[in-house]
Amino acid sequence: MDQKEITVEALADLVGGRVVGNGAKKITGFAPIETAGLDDVTFLADKKRLSLLADKEFDTVIVPHDVEEAFGKILIQVRNPYLAVALIHNYFLEKPFVAKGVHPRAFVGEGSRLGKEVTVAPMAVIGDNVTIGERVLIESGAVIGDNVSIGDDTVIHANVTVYKECVIGNRVSIHSGTVVGSDGYGYATDEKGEHVKRPQTGIVRIGDDVEIGANACIDRAAYGETHIKAGGKIDNLVHVAHNVVVGENCLLVAQTGIAGSTTLGRNVVMGGQSASSGHIHIGDRVMIAGRGAVHNDQPDGALLGGTPAIDFKQWAKASAVFNKLPALQAAVRKNSKAIKQLQGSVDGEDNKGESGK
Template identity: 40%
Template structure:
C-alpha cells in the first residue's frame, strides 16, 4: 500500500515523502519498504538504527525517529499497528501453487493433507492425520507422529521428532486494546523456525512470531504440554519439561533447564546454563549459570533457607 493510503486507513496523520509499504517489521529487522512501531521503551535503542520506511510512535518519542524514516505519530501506536496488520495478513489457504515436493525415501501416510509449495526432504516420515500448511519446509530424516499440525511457512530442520497432537505456527496471543475496552487482533505475520535435532513432545503449542520468527534452536528438547508464545527464542540444547509456559519475546540462552509448570513473564532473557526449578516464576531477566526457585524467583539455596525459616516459625507458634 501507499504509505499515505495506509495512514489514512488506520487514522493517522501523515505528511512527508510518499513510498510503497509492502509489510510490517520490527525496529531492528524492518526493511526500507516496511512499517515498524515503538510502543515498549525497552526498544528505544533500536529506533535510532532502524531502516524502516516509517514508524508508528507516540508523541514523546517522535523526535527520536531517525532522518529518512517517516514518523507516524499517534497516542496509541500499538493499536494502530494492529489495524495496519490486517492489510498484510496472509490468506489462510493459497489457491494456487506447486504440489508438494517430496524427497527420496520419505514415507507419507495416505491421509496427510498438504498445502501449496511444500518441500519435504529425504527420509522424512509423516504419520496419519498430519496437516502441512503452505510453504512449509521439512528437512531430512524428520519424524512427525499422528495429528501434528504445521501452519504456513513453518520451517523444520533435520532429524527432528515431533510427537502427536502438537501445533506449530498457530497465532500468537496478540491484541491491542481500545480505550473502550475492545480487543483488536494483531495479525501474526511471522513464522516458526525449528533447527536440527529438536524433539517436541505431545500436545505442545508453539506460536508463530508477530513480525519475525519464533525460534527453537539446535538440540532443544521440549516435553509434553509446553506452550511457547510468539517471538520466543529457545537456546541450543535447552530442556523444557511438562506444562512450562513461556510468555511472548522470552529469550533463553543455551542449555537452560526449566522444571515442570515453571513459567516466564514476557520480554525478558534467561542466561545460558540457568536452571529454573519446578513452578518457578521468572518475572525479570536473570543471569545464567545458577539454579533458581520459587515465586518471586530467587536462587535455589536462598529459597530452601526461606522455607526452612517459615517452617520453624510455624513450629514456634504451636
C-alpha cells in the first residue's frame, strides 16, 4: 500500500492550526508519543506535561494554541488537540473503497438493487427488494431483511441484523452483533393477567453519519418510526426502544436504555448505564451523568445526575454527604439522647417548682 505523505503546513491547514517551525517537513503517519517516529506527527493535549516531549525521536507535535515552544519541536498549535488528532488520524487511515462485488457464497434475494461498487462478503444474506447504494460493505454473517434501504458509503459489520423495511442512511457504520428493527416491547394485559402482544408494524430510520457500536438493539416502532437522526454516536450494548426519536449528534454511552416514545433533542449526552422512562422529552444539549435515571421532561441545557435524576450540582452535593450518613446518624442518635436527658432534667425542675407553690 502506498504511504501517504503530507507537509506540516498542509496538516495545519487541514485542522485550522498554526505552524511554529518548519512547515515544509514531510509527515507520513500519526502515532502516540510513546511510539512516534521521526516522520510521524504526535500530540500533547495538556501543556503541563510538556516534559514528555523531551529526548524523543519525533519532530512534530500537535499542541494547545498557547504552547509556543517545546524542546525545539515543530508545533501545530490548535484550540482543540483531540479534534485535530481525530481529523489527522482519519486522514492517514482513509483508504479508497475497493469494490469486490458479491461473493459467490453470499445470498441476494429477488428484486434487490445493488450499487455498482459494493462488497458483499461470504455468508451475508440480503433479502428481496433491498436497495443498496454505492461503496457499501456488507460483512460476513450480516442479514439484511426484505425491502431494506441502505445509503452510500455505509459499512454493515459481521453478524449485524437489519430487519425488514428499515432505512439506513449514508456513511453509517453498524458494528457486529447489533440488531436494527426487532420488535418493540409492547403488550396489553387481559383480565386473566395474560399478556397480549401489541403488533410492532413500524420501522427504524437511521440518518446519515450515524455510528452504532456492537450488540446494540434499536427496536422498530409500534407504528411510524423509531428514528436515530444524523450524526448520532451510539456505544456498545445500548437499547433504544420503539418510537424513540434521538436528535442530531447525540451521544449514547454504553448500556444506556431509552424507554418507548421518548424524544431527545440535539446534542444530548447520556452517560454509561443511564436511562430514561418512556413518553418524555429531553431537550437540546442535556447531559446525564452515568447511571442517571430521568423520569420527566427536561429543558434545554439541563445537567443531571442521580436516580431519580436531579440537578447535577445538587446530586454532587448529595453524593458527597452520602458517605457521611452513618456518622451523621450516630451523631443524631447521640444528640437525641442528650436532648431527652436534658428535657427530663428540665421537666424535673419544673415539677419541683410546682410542688413548692
